[in-house]
Amino acid sequence: MIRHTVAFRLKHPSGSAMEQDFLRAACELAKIEGVRKFECLRQTSRKNPFTFGLSMEFADEAAYAFYSEHPEHTAFVKERWIPEVEEFMELDYVAHAP
Amino acid sequence: MIRHTVAFRLKHPSGSAMEQDFLRAACELAKIEGVRKFECLRQTSRKNPFTFGLSMEFADEAAYAFYSEHPEHTAFVKERWIPEVEEFMELDYVAHAP
Numbered sequence: 344m345i346r347h348t349v350a351f352r353l354k355h356p357s358g359s360a361m362e363q364d365f366l367r368a369a370c371e372l373a374k375i376e377g378v379r380k381f382e383c384l385r386q387t388s389r390k391n392p393f394t395f396g397l398s399m400e401f402a403d404e405a406a407y408a409f410y411s412e413h414p415e416h417t418a419f420v421k422e423r424w425i426p427e428v429e430e431f432m433e434l435d436y437v438a439h440a441p
Numbered sequence: 442m443i444r445h446t447v448a449f450r451l452k453h454p455s456g457s458a459m460e461q462d463f464l465r466a467a468c469e470l471a472k473i474e475g476v477r478k479f480e481c482l483r484q485t486s487r488k489n490p491f492t493f494g495l496s497m498e499f500a501d502e503a504a505y506a507f508y509s510e511h512p513e514h515t516a517f518v519k520e521r522w523i524p525e526v527e528e529f530m531e532l533d534y535v536a537h538a539p
Contacts, residue, residue: 366539384534385535387533387535391531396534398534435486436482438482
């Protein structure tokens with residue numbers, strides 16, 4: 344299992360229709376084959392600059408790559424993410440037993 | 442539900458006994474009352490400087506505060522986290538329906 348997450352802050356005003364429209368478009372990514380446990384999240388800690396997050400899981404690297412390269416994902420990145428996101432950080436996790 | 446996460450990088454060499462000892466000590470935090478779905482994670486994206494992560498969930502702000510103020514947590518922060526962690530970022534999430 345690979346958990347892909349991204350914390351981000353939009354250029355849009357908080358609570359705006361543009362913010363809501365962006366988040367709804369992001370949620371459409373959940374429909375791409377292989378995406379599991381998709382979550383739209385609000386980031387609430389004041390210890391970082393981000394206000395939202397997305398989290399999803401993939402069974403393996405192949406499923407992650409299928410998503411990353413999927414035309415619906417690449418179009419979303421080009422048409423929505425790059426123009427509308429002010430700042431972001433990607434974090435990917437796998438289970439670790441120390 | 443509040444998901445509390447922290448991504449971090451240790452001062453210890455990768456694969457060292459000190460690294461393993463730190464992670465095992467961190468996992469003891471799972472025993473504090475109110476901590477749910479505790480996960481020890483390896484961070485795998487090259488798009489950030491972190492190598493590990495911890496994730497846990499709390500039912501509400503009261504449970505989160507109980508954890509934050511718990512003597513076992515504050516002792517861990519003072520005796521292990523501050524001396525042994527090079528860099529970290531906390532991210533807290535709640536579900537958001539756009």
